[in-house]
Amino acid sequence: MTRVTGQLQAIVGPEGVSERAPLGARTTFGVGGPADWLVEPRTVAALEAVLRLAASNDLPVTVLGEGSNVLVADAGVRGIVVRPRLGGISELMSGRVRAEAGVTINGLVRWLIGRGLAGLEAWAGTPGTVGGAVHGNAHYAGRNISEHIVDVGLLSSQGVLGIVPAGEMGFGYDTSRLFDTKEVVVWADVQVSAGEPDVMRAVARASLAHRKRTQPLHLPSAGCVFQNPDPVRDRVPVGIPWSAGALVDRAGLKGAASGGAMISATHANFIVTDKTATAADIRRLIERAREAVRRQFGVELRDEIVYFGEW
Ligand SMILES: Cc1cc2nc3c(=O)[nH]c(=O)nc-3n(C[C@H](O)[C@H](O)[C@H](O)COP(=O)(O)OP(=O)(O)OC[C@H]3O[C@@H](n4cnc5c(N)ncnc54)[C@H](O)[C@@H]3O)c2cc1C
Incomplete structure (x- = not known):
């Protein structure tokens, strides 16, 4: 055991630290190499101490x-x-709920519906945690999660804690702003209002059904790999919808494969994997799609997914 491992164990307990921990099983793609250390703090104080260490x-x-x-990356992540x-959810005052970073969006939606608190029910089915949703400002049906955040x-x-109003989150x-500052989300306060649970459940069910119809949910993926084109920066040829999926589709790449990775036939902005896939297979397919769309339509697709580790 290294000195750092011992120090990390002293903060989070032996069960909260793994050396050379495979990360594939902790991602929805199911691929990727190990982290030097995987550390899972369960309190804000422990998270602070890990960052200071x-x-x-x-x-x-x-x-x-x-x-x-x-x-x-197949080579994993150093450091x-x-x-x-952090899994706490609480109603701070009427109309405001605090959800900690490790709470899943689905868990939060269920918690709110169970208490008759409306606002997030359309987000049912969005994978990921509050921390991830804040980092990338998760979106659904033309709305951003930031619209609900206070x-x-x-x-x-x-490891210093600050409270940042949504207007200063970039x-x-x-x-x-987290893409630049590398700050870590500890919690988010969301605005909610009184709602009728049956109505909310119907909205949630409609979102889940929409996802099931339009996304290849039976296979591993990481959702959309590319951002949609930007109306200000990009020019999309007339007759093609302003979506990355439509561009990849019109480039003829639905079903294209690289090793164990394939561009989904259901949704061309999803790459799906089988058990043999490597991160390099997925990355090759991403670059192939980007290149085809650039060459055929003159649009530069930007990444929605985030790359971890050495490439
Ligand atoms: C089937 C499927 C459907 C999807 N549908 C949607 C959709 O409709 N809309 C949408 O926006 N996305 C969608 N996604 C993508 C994904 O669900 C979101 O991007 C989600 O918000 C990621 O959260 P996560 O906890 O999994 O973050 P991760 O994937 O673990 O991380 C993503 C980024 O967030 C950062 N991050 C995570 N936690 C924190 C934290 N506490 N503090 C600081 N940074 C943090 C990571 O460092 C990384 O840069 C979909 C994915 C899948 C697999």
Whole structure:
């Protein structure tokens, strides 16, 4: 056991630290190599201490949520991968609910519906955690999750906690300031209102049914790999919908494969994998699709998924 492992165990307990921990099983793609250390703090104080320890040892930190929007390199991730297991939800005052970073969006939706609190029911079926949703400003049916967020609790890379109003989070389509600052989400406060559980359940069911109809949910994927084109920066040829999936589809790549990875025949912005897939297979397919769309339509597709580790 290394000195760092011992120090991490002293913070989170032996069961919260693994050396050379395979990350594939902790992502929805199911591929990727090991983290030098995977650390799973269950309290804010432990998370703070892990970040301080990493800073003082000059170790890189990568934050992992449910792994539903990441591609982990086959070579894995150097340094500490921290997976906050903070699972608290509470109603702070009327109309405001605080959900900790490790709460899943589906868990939060269920909690709210059970208490007759409306606002997030259309987000039923969105994989991932509150932390991941804040980081990438998750979107569904033209809406961004940031529309529901009031404040966010963030830890700096030195482990210092701050409360940041949504207006200062740098939220945009698929983005937030966290891409630059590397702060860690501890919790988010969401705005809710009184609602009728049966009505909310019907909205949630409609979202789930829509996903089932339009997405290849029976196979491993990380959702959309590309962002949709930007109306300001991009020019999409007339007659093609402004969506990355439509562009990949019109480029003739539905069903295209690389090793164990394939562009889904159901939704061309999804790459699905079988048990033989490697991260390199997926990455090759992403670059092939990007190149085909660039060449045929002059549109530069930007990544929605996040790459972890060495490429
Ligand atoms: C079948 C399927 C359908 C999907 N549908 C949608 C959809 O409709 N809309 C949508 O927006 N996305 C969708 N996604 C993508 C994914 O669900 C979201 O991006 C989700 O918000 C990612 O959350 P996560 O916890 O899995 O984050 P991860 O994938 O673990 O991480 C994603 C990024 O967030 C960062 N991160 C995670 N936790 C924290 C934290 N606590 N603090 C700071 N940074 C953090 C990571 O470092 C990484 O950069 C889908 C994915 C799948 C597999």
